[in-house]
Amino acid sequence: MTFENPSRERIKEILANAGAIAVVGLSDNPDRVSHMVAAAMQARGYRIIPVNPNADRILxxxxYASLDDIPEEIxxxxxxxxxxxxxxIAEDAVRKGAKVFWxxxxxxxxxxxxxxxxGGLEVIMDxxxxxEDAVLNPRGV
Structure with missing residues (x-):
C-alpha cells in the first residue's frame, strides 16, 4: 500500500492540537533551514523542544540528545x-509515546x-x- 499523507483538514487539526513539538536535527546555526522553521513555529506560539546532542540550548x-532524554510528553x-x-527516530518516537511523526x-x-x-502514530512525510501552518492557519504573526 502506497503511503498517503492525512488530508489538509486533518493536518490543520493536528497543528491546532500540537502541544510539545520535539524537533530532531534542529541546528543551532540560524542559517540552517531547521533553525529557521523551528524559530518561525516558535514565534507562532508552538512549544519547541530541540533534539541535538551537540548543543546545550537552541532558540x-x-x-536534549535524544527523544528518550526529554522529560515530558511529546x-x-x-x-x-x-x-x-x-x-x-521512528522507533524512538513510538517508544516515547508521541502522537504524530512528521x-x-x-x-x-x-x-x-x-x-x-x-505504534499508533499519525505520519506526515515530505x-x-x-x-502547512502558514497555509492552514493564516494568523499574520
Missing amino acids: GEKC DLVNVFRRSETVVP LQQGVYNEEAASICRQ RCIKV
Missing part, C-alpha cells in the same frame, strides 16, 4: 534528518512510516510544517 530552549516529532537515517519536506521513508503507524 532559548534546553536541548505530541509531535518533527524530523530534519536524511531519509535513510529516520528509522531509529518528516520535513524532502524526507520520506516507508519503513519509518510503517513503524510509526503500527511536507514542511512551517508551510
Whole structure:
C-alpha cells in the first residue's frame, strides 16, 4: 500500500492540537533551514523542544540528545534528518509515546512510516510544517 499523507483538514487539526513539538536535527546555526522553521513555529506560539546532542540550548530552549532524554510528553516529532537515517527516530518516537511523526519536506521513508503507524502514530512525510501552518492557519504573526 502506497503511503498517503492525512488530508489538509486533518493536518490543520493536528497543528491546532500540537502541544510539545520535539524537533530532531534542529541546528543551532540560524542559517540552517531547521533553525529557521523551528524559530518561525516558535514565534507562532508552538512549544519547541530541540533534539541535538551537540548543543546545550537552541532558540532559548534546553536541548536534549535524544527523544528518550526529554522529560515530558511529546505530541509531535518533527524530523530534519536524511531519509535513510529516520528509522531509529521512528522507533524512538513510538517508544516515547508521541502522537504524530512528521518528516520535513524532502524526507520520506516507508519503513519509518510503517513503524510509526503500527505504534499508533499519525505520519506526515515530505511536507514542511512551517508551510502547512502558514497555509492552514493564516494568523499574520
